[in-house]
Amino acid sequence: MTDLTRSRRLMLNAAPVVVGIGLWWTITTFVLVQPRLFPPPQDVLAELLRILSNDGPLGPTYAHAGATLLRLLTAWSIAFVIGTLLGVLAGRRRLVFDFMANPVWIAMSVPSVVWVFILLVLFGIENIVPVSALVLLLTAPVFLGTAEGVRAISKDLLEMCDSYHVRGWQRLTGFYLPSIASYMVANARVSFAYGIRIVLIAEVIGLPNGVGILVAYWSDTLFMAPIVAWGILLTAVGMAVDLLVFGPLQRRIRQESELSR
Template sequence: MTELTRSRRLMLNAAPVAVGIGLWWAITTFVLVQPRLFPPPQNVLGELARILSNDGPLGSTYAHAGATLSRLLVAWAISFVVGTLLGVLAGRKRLVLDFMANPVWIAMSVPSVVWVFILLVLFGIDNIVPVSALVLLLSAPVFLGTAEGVRAISKDLLEMCDSYHVRGWQRLTDFYLPAIASYMVANARVSFAYGIRIVLIAEVIGLPNGVGILVAYWSDTLFMAPIIAWGILLTAVGMAVDLLIFGPLQRRIRQESELSR
């Protein structure tokens, strides 16, 4: 029964993708017959093979992908730590939450392109631009999610900590972080996916390497197949991270939570 349910779930997940690819092929083959601007699936598949063979117009595609992913991982890690620590503080201290509310919403509301241009003026064309933009934009949702998780902790548990005189770093690591573990995983999932989109914008505008530069190159030549191919690859990276890391973490936290009840 379990295998049948799993197979059915896989079929339901695959069905929209198959239908979408079929419609894509039909439209680009019979309606929008301009392969350069509206590439059919087989053209994009060819570009995927070309990318994976490390063949690119601006050097090694692996080098560009590595540069993008390294910026993303560094900035994501920094923003996750900063956003979590500030979020815990804001969740416990209403004064901190009120003080941070407007800066956080400004950071989230201002378009990422604007932040990138501001940082370009400040730092010039340098790796610090995409990393700083990512840290600024990704810290905000992590902060809000963490603060919400801390505020949802039972007052009885807080009083228990006070009665046992649990303070400082021990209170953070042994109480707050385990209590908001599910919120942290949700923050990690959202911020990582958000970061994949932002890093390309920063690279298009302000860096000489990375996937963003390749996207800008193909956009200037009005050749859409490699742009879509890179989009598929980055989506695959995000899905792989979610399925292999964040998904299992979320399930483990849920199981431990159910066992502790």
């Protein structure tokens, strides 16, 4: 990629953001002149700086952010492993897929807030609530994506594995997972972004710490600038993970796939 092409791509990526901020400032300055409910960009920037300085109404902001990210990473890792293993099995066995199909669609269709309330009744206000809700909801899309990837594997490759008697763990790690690597990265990207939204819902409803409890606090006081600031920060975290982790993985898999042809 030439420097000119790279610069052009950066400009195209930045243009919507610049236009959006300009419209935001114009509307909140001249139309919706209620800074507490409709904060202009400069107010949100001030809150961003306050958050980054570790200053919050309910204790250090880094502690709350760390608690949220720990819950997210723990649940996402568990869901990814479970969803991938079940997806591989379901992709090879139609009976398993048919057995799992309805529970998976129920898990995906029921609103996350309903699952959170059910888990709150079962476990009370504990860390297991957001983690369990995340595992339940994130396993489903990973399962479906993995099963679809396994089904797309060439029958010739499957017959080759059978002829060489490749079985069990060796078949999973040496054949299935490399064959569906692109599907796995896509599953990881979608489920991680989805998880950022779900974990906040669980924390808002009833946990003593986390970004969600800060959002609930500011919502109760009808002060929107910190809420928007936290939204921007979480979006930035998701984009950073996608650009620095999932994006390079996807490109590497694509390059290896092209070289192997």
